[in-house]
Structure formats: structure tokens, C-alpha cells
Amino acid sequence: MRESSSLHQKVQEMCDCYATNDPLKEMSRLQHQPDVDEAAIKWIALAILHGLNNNAEEISLEKTKSGSVRVVAEYRKTELPPPDNDIGDRIVAVLRDIIHVDSSQGESTLAFGFRNNSMELRLKTREEAGGRKITIGFP
Template sequence: MKDQSSIHQQVQSLCDCYATTDPLKEMSEIARTPESREAALKWIALAVLHGITSNAEKISLVSTKDGKTRVTAEYRTAELPSPGADVGRKVVEAIREMTHIEKDKEKVALAFGFRNNSMELKIKARHDGDDDRITISFPEN
């Protein structure tokens, strides 16, 4: 039976599933997995978990036309594990689908909850040429 839940619900479920893991360790393993929507959703969930547990201000993913994907977090400048080029493109697609962002440059608020937590994430997407940037901003504690 096919999962009928929305992409938003799937990511929240994965957050609940991985809440007791080390998000950075799990994120670093995704680049070695086959390109799939599931890998992209898992990476999004782990990025959100990392942002919450590490008190991040924001996490940005940049997917470039030359096939590279770079991820940074702002709480202190740090490179986070990249999901790899293929999964990185799927992450951009999944976040745009989850937030219904269709324009080249747009900001939206995303209500997000798992376990006993709920918050409003700010999602910013920008498409410039063949490069895509997705930024997840976390609320202040």
C-alpha cells in the first residue's frame, strides 16, 4: 500500500524516527545512498533535527549547475555533510513541493512539529540560473 501522507507529514515522521540519533552522522551517510526521494526527505528531517539540537540560526543548501551541493549552518560557520549532488537536487525539489514554492525567489513560513515540539520554520528558496539555494531558518529559543 502506497503511503498517502503528505510530504510534510513524512518529513515530520522521519524527525520523530531519528530524534534520538546523531543527525550529523546520519547526514554524512546519505551521500553514499542511491538517489531517491526517501533519501532527500531523510536529509531534510536530519537537517531540521540538527538545527534544533544545535541551536542553529539557519541551514542553507546550495545545489549548483556543475553538480555540486554545499551545505552550511549559521550558529557558527560550519560545513555540514552534503547529501551529494543527486540527493541534493531531490532535497530542493522536496522542499519546494512541501512549501508550495513555485517562484524563483520566495519566502514562506512552515509550521513544523514532531513529538512534543512545534515551531515555525522560515523557508527561503532562490533559483538563479541553474543554481538553487534553500535556507531553513530556525526560531530563537
């Protein structure tokens, strides 16, 4: 896996690139994209943009034991377009790598900036019942 600081930087750059686009529309276009690494980074950036644009409290991605992926944004319990399974796996791996989590549970604050904005995002990860969950908390 690549150095986590460069993954962090790529996510920020992707936010900058897609800041004026509709994040949900762009997320729905990621289904079955062949470059899983690029799709995961783009999906994370779009999820962050969606959360910021819509004043979300948090966005969670859950990968169940059966392999399905579910994404929920908490501001009014709305499901977002989920990535396919391979991209979902890679999203979890990228976020865990960015916050340096090697165990089944972890939590970290991530300094995040793009364009003229800067903020701290809360990232949490946990594994339970054979599934994994990553949550991005917004200020």
C-alpha cells in the first residue's frame, strides 16, 4: 500500500477537483469502475463533499459479513449510492491506512483542507459480526 500521507493528499486533491460537482451524481457513476484504487479515493472525496454540502453529522460505510456494502448519511437517515464490493473494500482500507489503524477498532481526528477551507474530520473504524464499518464525522 502507498504511503498514507499521499492517500490523504489525493483525497484532498479530489475534493478540490470535484468541489463544484454534484457528489451524489458522481458517486452513482463509480459503480464497477475498473480502477478500484482511484474509485475508492474519489468516493471518499465525494462522500466528504456531500457531508459538508448537506450539513451531515456523519457518513458511515458498512461492509457486511455477506459482502454487501451499505452507506448511510446521518442528517435524516438517508442512504447514499453505495460503491460495489471491491471499491467498498478499498475505501475501508484507504481510510484505515490514512488514520493508521491496524486493529479491529480505531478512532482518529483528521486535519482536512481543500481550497480555502480547513476542518477536522473524525474517523472511526470497527469490526463486528464479521463486518466492517467506517464512519466519517463532520464538524
